[in-house]
Amino acid sequence: QAVVTQEPSLTVSPGGTVTLTCVSSTGSVTSGHYPYWFQQKPGQAPRTLIYDTTIKHSWTPARFSGSLLGGKAALTLSAAQPEDEAEYYCSFSFSGSTVFGGGTKLTVL
Amino acid sequence: QAQLVQSGAEVKEPGASVKVSCKTSGYAFTAYRLHWVRQAPGQGLEWMGRIGPNTDGTRYAQKFLGRVTMTGDTSSSTAYMQLNSLTSDDTALYYCATTGVIGAWGQGTLVIVSS
Numbered sequence: 001q002a003v004v005t006q007e008p009s010l011t012v013s014p015g016g017t018v019t020l021t022c023v024s025s026t027g028s029v030t031s032g033h034y035p036y037w038f039q040q041k042p043g044q045a046p047r048t049l050i051y052d053t054t055i056k057h058s059w060t061p062a063r064f065s066g067s068l069l070g071g072k073a074a075l076t077l078s079a080a081q082p083e084d085e086a087e088y089y090c091s092f093s094f095s096g097s098t099v100f101g102g103g104t105k106l107t108v109l
Numbered sequence: 110q111a112q113l114v115q116s117g118a119e120v121k122e123p124g125a126s127v128k129v130s131c132k133t134s135g136y137a138f139t140a141y142r143l144h145w146v147r148q149a150p151g152q153g154l155e156w157m158g159r160i161g162p163n164t165d166g167t168r169y170a171q172k173f174l175g176r177v178t179m180t181g182d183t184s185s186s187t188a189y190m191q192l193n194s195l196t197s198d199d200t201a202l203y204y205c206a207t208t209g210v211i212g213a214w215g216q217g218t219l220v221i222v223s224s
Contacts, residue, residue: 001171036208038154045204046146046154048212057212089154096168098144098156 022090028071035073113215131205138186
């Protein structure tokens with residue numbers, strides 16, 4: 001089974017920009033892996049921020065954006081806010097099965 | 110607005126089975142896949158499988174093959190996930206979630222496996 005790897009932790013200053021990435025053990029990530037990004041705060045269910053690489057939901061703050069970057073899936077947070085401190089997970093689809101990354105703990109400090 | 114409401118917490122003994130429900134509303138139940146994801150205490154998200162669209166197509170993660178069954182009741186727009194032969198390693202929060210444009214998650218169901 002494919003393994004999806006994320007940075008274990010990242011720190012961003014309030015108002016700053018940070019990029020979280022996800023890589024696949026199978027090689028370059030493409031739009032055919034249908035990358036998703038999820039945000040989870042302590043004690044809460046995850047919520048979907050981005051699907052199909054770049055598409056935001058109505059509830060996704062405009063400061064979040066998804067992309068493909070050098071063979072990886074990327075989530076960029078611009079103008080970080082204290083409330084963005086959370087765990088972020090990505091997922092990829094591999095022939096109909098889904099694999100999650102291990103998560104990135106984002107600290108806004 | 111789509112909503113997914115899951116059944117309440119369960120405590121089971123090792124070797125038992127658990128069946129978690131996920132009642133959906135606000136969208137066309139048969140038109141979208143519904144996934145089951147679990148999260149052990151202090152751990153990350155783990156995909157278990159999915160059903161749909163049309164509730165007649167399932168795909169399970171290799172790890173759970175032979176032990177999990179996902180079904181759907183179109184009359185009540187409710188999905189079910191049954192996990193058999195429980196061990197303490199199955200203690201986790203279990204979530205249902207839709208993907209794509211719907212993007213909704215249930216609130217989670219805590220399953221505790223303990224003797």
